[in-house]
Amino acid sequence: MTTYAQPRYLPGGDRYMLIEFGNEMNLELNFMAQGLAGAIVANKVGGVIETAPCFASMLVHYEPDDISFADLQTEMERLIGSLGPSDDIELPSRLFYFPTVYCDPWTKAAIDDYTAKINPEKEYDPAFVARLNGLSGPEQLVRVHSGTEYWVAALGFWPGLPFMMALDPRCVITAPKYNPPRTWTPQGTVGMGGASTAIYPVATPGGYQIFARIPVPIWDPKQRFDVFADSICLFRPGDRVKFVPVSVAEFEDVERQVADGSYTYNVVEYQKFSVAQYKAWVSRLDRSKRF
Amino acid sequence: MIEVIKPGLETAVQDWPGRIGFWNQGFPPSGPMDSWSFRLGNVLVGNAPGAAGLECQYLGPTLRFVDAAVIALTGADMGAKLDGVAVPLWESVAVAAGQVLALGPAKSGTRGYIAIAGGIATEPWLGSRSTFHQAGVGGIGGSALKVGHEIPIGPGNGTAGRRVKPEARPVFSTDKRWSVEVCAGPNDDWIDAAGQQRFLSADWKLSSKSNRTGFRLEGPDWTFAEKAYDKPPEHGSLPSNIIDHGYPLGAINLAGQTPIILVNDGPSMGGFINPYTVPQAAFWKLGQSRPGDIYNFRQVSVERAQAMAREMKALCTQASIL
Numbered sequence: 383m384t385t386y387a388q389p390r391y392l393p394g395g396d397r398y399m400l401i402e403f404g405n406e407m408n409l410e411l412n413f414m415a416q417g418l419a420g421a422i423v424a425n426k427v428g429g430v431i432e433t434a435p436c437f438a439s440m441l442v443h444y445e446p447d448d449i450s451f452a453d454l455q456t457e458m459e460r461l462i463g464s465l466g467p468s469d470d471i472e473l474p475s476r477l478f479y480f481p482t483v484y485c486d487p488w489t490k491a492a493i494d495d496y497t498a499k500i501n502p503e504k505e506y507d508p509a510f511v512a513r514l515n516g517l518s519g520p521e522q523l524v525r526v527h528s529g530t531e532y533w534v535a536a537l538g539f540w541p542g543l544p545f546m547m548a549l550d551p552r553c554v555i556t557a558p559k560y561n562p563p564r565t566w567t568p569q570g571t572v573g574m575g576g577a578s579t580a581i582y583p584v585a586t587p588g589g590y591q592i593f594a595r596i597p598v599p600i601w602d603p604k605q606r607f608d609v610f611a612d613s614i615c616l617f618r619p620g621d622r623v624k625f626v627p628v629s630v631a632e633f634e635d636v637e638r639q640v641a642d643g644s645y646t647y648n649v650v651e652y653q654k655f656s657v658a659q660y661k662a663w664v665s666r667l668d669r670s671k672r673f
Numbered sequence: 674m675i676e677v678i679k680p681g682l683e684t685a686v687q688d689w690p691g692r693i694g695f696w697n698q699g700f701p702p703s704g705p706m707d708s709w710s711f712r713l714g715n716v717l718v719g720n721a722p723g724a725a726g727l728e729c730q731y732l733g734p735t736l737r738f739v740d741a742a743v744i745a746l747t748g749a750d751m752g753a754k755l756d757g758v759a760v761p762l763w764e765s766v767a768v769a770a771g772q773v774l775a776l777g778p779a780k781s782g783t784r785g786y787i788a789i790a791g792g793i794a795t796e797p798w799l800g801s802r803s804t805f806h807q808a809g810v811g812g813i814g815g816s817a818l819k820v821g822h823e824i825p826i827g828p829g830n831g832t833a834g835r836r837v838k839p840e841a842r843p844v845f846s847t848d849k850r851w852s853v854e855v856c857a858g859p860n861d862d863w864i865d866a867a868g869q870q871r872f873l874s875a876d877w878k879l880s881s882k883s884n885r886t887g888f889r890l891e892g893p894d895w896t897f898a899e900k901a902y903d904k905p906p907e908h909g910s911l912p913s914n915i916i917d918h919g920y921p922l923g924a925i926n927l928a929g930q931t932p933i934i935l936v937n938d939g940p941s942m943g944g945f946i947n948p949y950t951v952p953q954a955a956f957w958k959l960g961q962s963r964p965g966d967i968y969n970f971r972q973v974s975v976e977r978a979q980a981m982a983r984e985m986k987a988l989c990t991q992a993s994i995l
Binding site: 392393395397400405406407419432433437440441446447536537538540541556557558562575576584586587589603613615 | 693694695696697698699700807808809810815856857858859860882886904905906907908909910911913914915916917918919920921922923924928929930931940941942943944945947950951952953954975978979981982983
């Protein structure tokens with residue numbers, strides 16, 4: 383068990399506190415981070431400007447003129463103590479289906495550019511990730527990576543970028559990040575680092591291993607599609623994502639629909655996510671199996 | 674209203690403290706990199722310290738004032754001229770309708786600020802007028818100034834001839850070296866004792882591969898503590914990999930062996946450790962330096978960094994005006 387008995391309270395300069403709940407990625411820790419963020423809002427903790435919960439930690443941005451680091455820690459300890467057990471959690475969870483080209487030509491171009499200009503020894507990402515995880519090759523990587531729903535644990539790095547975790551333990555794969563990072567990544571790229579999968583909302587630098595791309599926008603400052611009516615970011619924490627492997631031709635077809643505004647997002651909105659049921663299901667699985 | 678004749682290198686509308694409250698969706702604050710100079714400019718022209726103004730980077734713009742205004746130039750000296758006549762820095766100046774303000778390349782420092790009485794009155798986006806170039810939001814059309822842009826100005830009440838006391842102004846390095854304060858943490862315990870000492874004693878050169886999302890540094894390699902190697906695989910396999918977590922603004926983010934200071938348009942989250950953090954009160958030094966300059970980092974306590982921010986806030990008030 384690598385959940386800390388007591389969370390760690392770490393300073394980040396004059397206005398930030400990082401609270402670490404544990405040293406691994408599991409839903410339990412993410413629930414704790416999301417729960418604490420909600421409790422801070424509900425309790426209107428003075429001096430807290432905003433929070434950024436993530437997989438196993440939460441960043442607090444505070445105003446030191448209103449609350450000291452020590453008093454903030456005391457307040458956080460009190461709130462964490464008041465959080466109930468996660469088995470009680472049952473929350474609405476939307477499920478998004480995305481047409482996805484794996485081992486696509488666009489991320490390959492970004493990798494080739496990186497190999498040419500920055501690190502000639504960089505192995506092609508899909509082959510590299512497959513090898514590190516004991517998979518037979520890029521084909522099995524596609525099967526394993528697309529074989530699970532992903533849990534949106536946090537948004538960050540870039541507006542609307544989802545940090546996601548594989549819900550099926552048989553599909554958990556890990557990868558190191560780029561060293562040094564890429565200077566660009568195509569919009570809609572799907573990649574992973576650590577045990578986290580992400581979608582790049584726009585073309586940005588990046589450090590994840592990349593091996594797929596979706597044609598569907600996940601943020602939209604112009605709010606052209608009705609899924610963006612409440613926010614220009616598509617996702618909320620607690621959403622789920624399923625990647626559906628498609629061909630380049632299908633990708634381009636969807637891309638055209640997105641361009642002319644006729645695309646319809648494939649979203650399931652009637653389900654709730656039950657932590658207790660999820661845990662019961664996971665406990666029955668043979669985690670050593672791969673797809 | 675002000676008309677843009679020449680945009681300069683990357684001149685943009687910014688306000689302070691910028692777009693706050695959206696870090697958990699990934700929106701950075703943006704805003705001026707040297708908020709000390711920026712705020713003093715606003716105070717000179719009678720604005721609130723955080724009112725929207727222009728940040729000019731490396732090469733300033735040429736602007737035609739359609740309406741009369743009171744302005745103040747602070748920060749980097751860009752050799753500003755008003756209809757050909759030199760304009761003093763750190764002083765409020767009256768501009769008549771039709772006059773042209775021309776700025777050139779930065780001669781000292783890197784970022785110059787133009788404050789206008791009444792402030793820039795563009796439409797705020799998520800609560801701020803600051804420009805976030807890379808995402809194309811805020812400012813005017815989400816971008817740096819372009820030829821022909823028209824900059825709306827709010828109703829102001831400025832007085833010409835007010836000056837900032839010399840002792841209240843930031844003093845820019847003249848030898849391309851900057852002593853920059855840092856606080857240890859959040860992940861300083863991932864670096865071994867030798868690595869910590871090396872970080873605090875080495876020369877760190879600001880790389881040309883730097884922008885408003887991150888300032889890349891060139892220097893010696895890092896060495897790590899045991900916990901950087903002995904960790905569950907979901908952290909990633911490199912010693913500087915950690916389970917993705919929230920990044921403090923100002924974090925010195927260790928991407929592999931490359932330290933990157935996360936500045937105003939930086940990422941809110943990611944999977945690299947942040948052994949040190951540059952406090953807000955030292956950001957002006959980053960904003961006024963340029964690629965090739967050398968940083969030496971000096972560790973201060975969190976309490977000292979908070980006191981520095983309070984001292985700077987006290988300087989950015991009427992008490993600093995003559």
